[in-house]
Amino acid sequence: MTAEASEDNSYVEDPPTDFEPVEDIDAETARQQAQQLREAIRYHDHRYYVENDPVIGDRTYDALFARLEALEDHFDLDREDSPTRRVGGEPLDELESVEHVAPMQSIDQGGEETDVREFDDRVARGLADAGFDPAERAYFCEPKFDGLSVEVVYEDGVYQWAATRGDGEVGEDVTENVRTIPSVPGRLRGDYPDFLAVRGEVYIPTEDFQAYNRERIERGDDPFANPRNAAAGTLRQLDPSITAERPLAIFFFGVLDASVDFATNAAVYDRLPEWGLRVTDLAEEVDSIEEAIDYRDRLLDERDDLPFEIDGVVLKLNDRAACEALGSTARAPRWAFAYKFPARTERTTIRDVVVQVGRTGRLTPVALMDPVEVGGVTVSRASLHNPAEIERLGVDVGDEVRVQRAGDVIPEVAEVVEAASDGTFDFPESCPVCDSPVERDGPLAFCTGGLACPAQLERAIVHYASRDGLDIEGLGEERVQQLLDAGLVEELADLYELGQLDLTSLEGWGMQSVANLQEELEASREPPLDDFLAALNVPSLGDATATALAREFGTFEAVMDADREQLQAVDDVGPKVAAEIRDFFETERNREAIERLLEHVDPQPYEAEGGDELDGLTFVFTGTLSNYTRSEAQELVEAHGASATSSVSGNTDYLVVGENPGQRKREDAATNDVPIVDEDEFESLLAERGVLD
Missing domain, CATH: 3.30.470.30 (DNA ligase/mRNA capping enzyme)
Incomplete structure (x- = not known):
């Protein structure tokens, strides 16, 4: 027993944890109980952290600690040296400098x-x-x-x-x-x-x-x-x-x-x-x-x-x-x-394998290892790339492995030097973040959670608000991460339920920036159908495909319910793209997230703007145009009845090339006898058709 925990302290050995409500005791009793709890908690900390010999269980300790917090809060008994100060004080603006009482020297x-x-x-x-x-x-x-x-x-x-x-x-x-x-x-x-x-x-x-x-x-x-x-x-x-x-x-x-x-x-x-x-x-x-x-x-x-x-x-x-x-x-x-000691070089032991869920839903296994020096850099993690690579290497937790840096940058496991078992790491069948089923696509694995997976949510929101989505200013990566960290947004629909007090409580959000964001969100409630489709971040569904789907089906509900055959009948939608679109909308958790979003957003039925001057023509663009971005050129021809696809096929009527065009598309055009036109010829064609004056 120590000076901090006297023999008559009832919270040292076999302490009681059934406390009276703090409202039912007087201030003097609270003060005495808090003092005993402080002494006892210091004693238990010493037994646990210094002597490695605890005398009570974690739950009992937690109960004592919680009781002390409750007493200090209710009776304003907080003290500078109380163990409860360990939960952290107020955030600092910066770390101040302090002079040491004696020099803290280096060692040869x-x-x-x-x-x-x-x-x-x-x-x-x-x-x-x-x-x-x-x-x-x-x-x-x-x-x-x-x-x-x-x-x-x-x-x-x-x-x-x-x-x-x-x-x-x-x-x-x-x-x-x-x-x-x-x-x-x-x-x-x-x-x-x-x-x-x-x-x-x-x-x-x-x-x-x-x-x-x-x-x-x-x-x-x-x-x-x-x-x-x-x-x-x-x-x-x-x-x-x-x-x-x-x-x-x-x-x-x-x-x-x-x-x-x-x-x-x-x-x-x-x-x-x-x-x-x-x-x-x-x-x-x-x-x-x-x-x-x-x-x-x-x-x-x-x-x-x-x-x-x-x-x-x-x-x-x-x-x-x-x-x-x-x-x-x-x-x-x-x-x-x-x-x-000599630096650990290249060979080390895998202590754990954790599966990381990327922003696209791709699952990447990462080996957590004893730190090892590789190419002059100490690393403690290395990529295992995908499930197929795990199977190829035959790697498992506990194995001694050789690590290398791919391209002198990314550490990766090169080989198993000494196996700890006969098996390999058991790749999960469900997403470690959202528990959705995992699907394999060749050597790769993907979470099917989509919009409902928190690991993919940041990317989904940033894309939703980007220029390729609904162009909502004020929702860049940093601010989206703020909203996620604060627990204010757990799915896309939550953006439309953000209140002024929610936002002004965050660092860097003033009244004007909050008002601006709320105005932007309000303006996004009735988006054009093609913009809304592109904003959902559906795999393989870019701007051109979104416009083609909007033109073909007319309403969001029709796109969402279209089967693979109907999707595949749309220009620029092949079997793989059709399958990915269908899988996205068939995933139950995606449907739930979209239904919640539709409570706040009403995608407008597609109405072709402009005329039909280019009806029946299909364009593909490559390289950099001087008078248009590629998206603007695609939108222009689509507004006048044409289709704009991403790849050249026998159905393509014109390949429009700007500066630094892709070699592959030009080769495909030659193979399929597709006319290749430069930007001047493209504009002449538009003028002939009455699109340009």
């Missing part, structure tokens, strides 16, 4: 045994010059964590501030973010010093890193390259509540300044846990440089089995008085050395 390093022996020789000479017996030199060895170094300061046992290393003299103030890390105590334990500034390494445990990357990939975000980048990016978040959601941890390994003295560096490791500060149990005292080298070699062998990333070991002269005598250079202490 090397990866060869000769480098370490030279360091040992320098230490021996320095000790002799300073009056110490070099024969008695001993070292304290610890893992070199691959994370982000921070300074954490306590006064009178209470957490005060934290800062990144920065340039060693001044760092970034990350006080609120570090406060959210569960293994950072808000108050020290036991017989702590009046002042203590400690150095620690913030990191993300390997298993948590892989799980967090899996979540990011499944929701369509880019995964972090490695745990260090993830920890660094998380610690520099301006919103502490985001930091609180991510699985950060910390090991403390040094004292920058304190109101107590330590005889040895080993003594630092003995005292820090007494005060509630977590240290690794892998550190060791050794009596010679030979033993230090052996220590490094042991940890190198154990590296892949550790629950966190290390990239070497740190050797410190153990006697702190001797350390002070040796002093430092301008950048590094003379009494410490980092003996680096």
